[in-house]
Amino acid sequence: MKRAMGLLELKNITQGILAADAMLKAANVEIILAQAMCPGKYVVMVAGDVGAVQSAVRSGKVVGGTENVVDEFVLPNLHDSVLPAISGCTEVKKLSALGVIESYSIASAIVAADTAAKAAAIELLEVRLARGMGGKAVVTLTGDVGAVKAAVRAGSNAIKESGFLVDQLVLAAPHQQLSTLVF
Known part of the structure; x- marks a missing residue:
């Protein structure tokens, strides 16, 4: 069985907390992240089996209100380097060519990071999520x-x-x- 990751990015904190509760109650998933982000968004990230993650994200979206959803995803086979890059746990051995992808949403940045890591033999350095960046995210x-x-x-x-x-x-x-400034 593959482990999947799902994420809901909501416009407001109260609906985000409500969605997080619904996601955990809807399916057997593990919460990876549930917190407020700049500029007052709320992000809920869960992991588990594909079907459970899909069910959790669907439930969170319904309970949190589709009008409150900024972005979302379910990634059925997350690349191994994405979670360490989100956590900031990636060790930089050597800075070679540098690639940067800037996004208006947290969810889309994680999708971009996963796609990039699967597309070529690169090392993800960081997936920086919205803190101090006005809600943007950078890979x-x-x-x-x-x-x-x-x-x-x-x-x-x-x-x-x-x-x-x-x-x-x-x-x-x-x-x-730049290696000391970028990540």
Whole structure:
């Protein structure tokens, strides 16, 4: 059985807490994250079997009110490097080419990170979620130039149609001091 991750990003905190409760009651899922984010959004992230995660996200969306949902996803086979990048636990061994994907939503940034990690042999550095960024989220990654270009393109394309893509960047040879500033 594959483990899946699901996320609801809501416009307000009270409805987010209500949705989190409904998600946990609806299915056998583990809560990974449930907290307020800038600018007053609430994010609920759960993990479990695919069907359970789908059920939890559906229930949370109904109870929290579809009009309150900013973005959402269910990823049935999350890449192993995404959770450590969200947690900020990725060790940077060497900064090679640098790729950045900037998004207006937390959910779309995680989808972009997962897609990028599956598209090319890159290392996810961080998936920074909305804190101090006005609700935006940023994915940073590194690797050889060709892989970084392919990963950034794939990750950006995965969220482009949603309207949440802000911008993307590939620096072929970033200055090494950027490693202390970017992540």
